Amino acid sequence: MTEVVTASGLVKRWGATPALAGAELHVGRGITGLLGANGAGKTTLIGMLLGLHRPDAGTLRVLGLDPTTAGSEVRERVGYAPEHDALPGDMRAHDLVRHLAEVHGLPHREAVSRASDALWHVGLGEERFRPVGTMSTGQRQRVKLASAFVHDPALLLLDEPTNGLDPVQRDEMLALVRRIGTEFGIDVVVSSHLLEEVERVCDAVVILADGVVAAAGTLDALRSGEDVVVVEVVGDPAPLVAALRAGGSPLEVDGSRVTVPLPDDPAGIAGAYDLLRDAAVSTATSLRRLQRRTASLEEVFLAAGAGPQHGDDLARDDEVVSRS
Amino acid sequence: MSDARILDRGYRRYDGARLGARGAIGSLTRQSALRALGLRRTFWAKVFPLLSAIIAYLPATVFVGIAALFPDELLDPDAVIPGYGEYYSFITAAIVVFVALVGPEVLCPDRRDGMLGLYLASPLTRDTYLLAKALAVVPVLAIVTVGPPLLLLVGRTFADAGPESFGDFLTVLVRILVSGLAISAAYTAISLAAASLTDRRAVASAGVILLLLVTSVATTVLVELGGSERLLLLNLFLLPFELVQRVYGELGSEPQLATVELVAANAAWTLGAGFLVRERYRRLQVTR
The missing domain is CATH 3.30.70 (Alpha-Beta Plaits)
Structure with a gap:
């Protein structure tokens, strides 16, 4: 299977507000950045990929399955790390990751050993029995990442994985994402509004603007315009x-x-x-x-018409660093 | 001591069986039950469940001790020790506290922490998520609704003050299980319904206790003021325990209420509360 996600004429409205307005989407193997300003439809699209929202129109396939009718099967094979801090502070990291592995269908014994492995991979081997609430923001993001791939998913959906991280932590997180997408062989979709971040780790990009795909393709192909x-x-x-x-x-x-x-x-x-x-x-x-x-990704983004009216929501890394 | 170090663990693919929604429900049920009991958590998380359990089991332990220590010639156990149905009047407070704690503890943190989003990104659906939560709460509540009368039965039997035949023993056992599970089911639905309305555990716990007290006081006052006695079917403090009396073949404190009315009212409250929880979660927006 060369295409991990395909969508055709995807429409989703929240009341009178269109979140997706006929999106055409083809996500291949490797690491793909889902880029768009706030409100462009990224999180709605991720919810639809997980089968949590039913499209108002159009077709969607994830790993060859329709998430609206085979949501459980899709979610069993997909890992997801949400943008917000979604971890209970009083649970030990290993217990949490093991539990989420079991929730994704792994038998108990396998979940125990893979939870240890996953936490080692994200650099928390020594810290794995600490309560999540005592960990730093960077460590909690790593626990969230470990929880997302502990069950060996075929596809990993990461929603703003570097949110709240300092520059060093962000570099480490991006390196981890890159490693998961290359060494581990797990296809990754990274939703982000940080252009440089996407440029650094992704092989391909899907740019969403006003609910439609404004541009899509490999980074090389998109930038070859100039x-x-x-x-x-x-x-x-x-x-x-x-x-x-x-x-x-x-x-x-x-x-x-x-x-x-x-x-x-x-x-x-x-x-x-x-x-x-x-x-x-x-x-x-x-x-x-x-x-x-x-052409830089920013130029591609602006050329795709996803830019000016949303420009304030998008940022290059240096701007974000200076803000934080 | 070896200097050997693991530098790279490598990544292992997983090709084994996946347990799907069944495994997810099992794991979430186990995890939620452990959480409700404060297990694998801080000392303070264990205090209230432990205290409630002690209060629930203490009378049974005392009664079993009386049956064991005093021979029948000195003390008639049936005269001193309450019946299995009556026993609940000794532990109502413990049950109510437990009910008020368990439902909110099981539901609220998932919404507050955002774990609900992670659960719904797994093979669980909203319905199977709620099923797992209910499956966790019922047996936890059974610790105080089934356990103490069961201890009383077993203790009295060993003290030779229990049912006279094996048939009688089985009859009492079935009644204990039916009674305990009926109370657990009704209060599970009510505590989960309260917990579904707020992300704050303390507010939900207070809400459960208030709901029980308000329905009890309001219906009692209204009946005393001349209202229909069927208003007592809205008394959540009374209903499950009154039903228990009927399970043991006794009329309880409100003999004017027909058994079928009590069964229907308990079922209506349980299903109604369950419906409220389901609707609340059906409309809940997890990602947008």
């Missing part, structure tokens, strides 16, 4: 520009900066670099900078 080489020259760029134009390269000039678009195919990209090198040598142009630039 794939250019930016060349900054010392002195007059005219000879270099002329040589490049003579070589048939389309380009833009802005003062001492020359921007050369790159083709899609690897051979074409190599050819463009060769042309640049030869043009610089033949015109004896000194280069101050030569840098390949792809």
